[in-house]
Amino acid sequence: MSEPYREWILGSIDSLRSRKARPDLDRICRMVKRRHGSDWDRTRSELEKLIEEQTVLKVNYKGSVSYRNAAKVLRGRRRPEQSKCAVKQPSLADWSAGDSALGPVDEEDHMEDMEDEMSTTAGMDSSMDEEGDESSLDAMCAQSTADSGISMSPITSSNTSQPVPSPASSKNSPTHDALRQDTDSAYILPDHIQPAAQQDTGSVALVQQPAAICLSTLQAEDPLLSHCTVTPVSMSALRLQSQHICPVPLHHIVSVCHQDEALKSDGGPPAVPDPVEEGDMCTKSTTEEEPVNNGGMNNGNDVVKREIEQDPLLWSVADVASYITSVGFPEQALAFRTQEIDGKSLLLMQRSDVLTGLSIRLGPALKIYENHVKVLQRSHFQDDSRLFS
DNA sequence: ACATGCGCACACC
DNA sequence: GGTGTGCGCATGT
Numbered sequence: 298m299s300e301p302y303r304e305w306i307l308g309s310i311d312s313l314r315s316r317k318a319r320p321d322l323d324r325i326c327r328m329v330k331r332r333h334g335s336d337w338d339r340t341r342s343e344l345e346k347l348i349e350e351q352t353v354l355k356v357n358y359k360g361s362v363s364y365r366n367a368a369k370v371l372r373g374r375r376r377p378e379q380s381k382c383a384v385k386q387p388s389l390a391d392w393s394a395g396d397s398a399l400g401p402v403d404e405e406d407h408m409e410d411m412e413d414e415m416s417t418t419a420g421m422d423s424s425m426d427e428e429g430d431e432s433s434l435d436a437m438c439a440q441s442t443a444d445s446g447i448s449m450s451p452i453t454s455s456n457t458s459q460p461v462p463s464p465a466s467s468k469n470s471p472t473h474d475a476l477r478q479d480t481d482s483a484y485i486l487p488d489h490i491q492p493a494a495q496q497d498t499g500s501v502a503l504v505q506q507p508a509a510i511c512l513s514t515l516q517a518e519d520p521l522l523s524h525c526t527v528t529p530v531s532m533s534a535l536r537l538q539s540q541h542i543c544p545v546p547l548h549h550i551v552s553v554c555h556q557d558e559a560l561k562s563d564g565g566p567p568a569v570p571d572p573v574e575e576g577d578m579c580t581k582s583t584t585e586e587e588p589v590n591n592g593g594m595n596n597g598n599d600v601v602k603r604e605i606e607q608d609p610l611l612w613s614v615a616d617v618a619s620y621i622t623s624v625g626f627p628e629q630a631l632a633f634r635t636q637e638i639d640g641k642s643l644l645l646m647q648r649s650d651v652l653t654g655l656s657i658r659l660g661p662a663l664k665i666y667e668n669h670v671k672v673l674q675r676s677h678f679q680d681d682s683r684l685f686s
Numbered sequence: 687a688c689a690t691g692c693g694c695a696c697a698c699c
Numbered sequence: 700g701g702t703g704t705g706c707g708c709a710t711g712t
Contacts (some may be wrong), residue, residue: 314705358704359704359705361705363704363705461709
């Protein structure tokens, strides 16, 4: 996806919307062509890419296809009081919360899919403790077909089988209504996250099970996980690992699980010794500027300190905010701090989370995600892959 | 011919 | 009542 097209297409959609014209394919392509001289087919293919990455939503509104700027749709529908409080607002990431089983992907797409899944789990994380708020892709699809009676768009027509609601989601789910943007409007999700496309039943089954069951399944297979409890982060890691789309090694998951445990309770030490007491140490890493006089010896603190600085997984909320500030976005750093984004959360963020979940302006949000968050995520998981493979 | 502006009706919350 | 949406028509280029 070339960056100009993103701006051109989103700009066209916004422009069409502002003059009360339906932002359909025809109008979007025409406008992009007229303004930028872009080829019609190219615009269409770029639009499809935007739809796949959920920057643009393809909707069926009042019987015709229309397109939405995802950032504006979510922001627009959000009630002011909700944007201020901590209540989890259904996000695009949530909509794909049920997706998994991406199937075989080529090398180029692998990382993108991994990122999608990462943010998917991020969405799951933030809503895990609010049963009923966890949105479901399945619900979305069921909604699309059942309520609106509208068939899937041509874009999704390669996957023509009817979406089958998964056991994990129900049409009676409270999220069903919460997800509804409009009774006439059916958000059409890309092929690779349509439930009906889920063929890898093994990983799907795992991912769609409740968190505790997922974990216990893995615990039965690997004693290393026997001390783990279900936490948002550990479950995110489990999901990534279980789908084989992200090279998260099992013992890394154990590490993550225990880090979570250490954070959760002040009680006894984790069953597996963890080199880092995350919260305190992370704070020190950014606030303690004075060199430690240790008589010329490298003590453990320095090692840990360097490790923390290098590994975003170990960043605290303050560390993340400092990082965002340091790369030139002090204003947006506040949003990260407000939303309590620590290193783990940062590594789990998806484009839509950054664009819409933080209530920051689209321009900086795009830059932050593309130039920093994505880079951190990529390097982090590549490092893991090298270390543990 | 095509782009743009906008009144109005409709639907949802 | 507020908001989002877009049809259909008028006007501008």
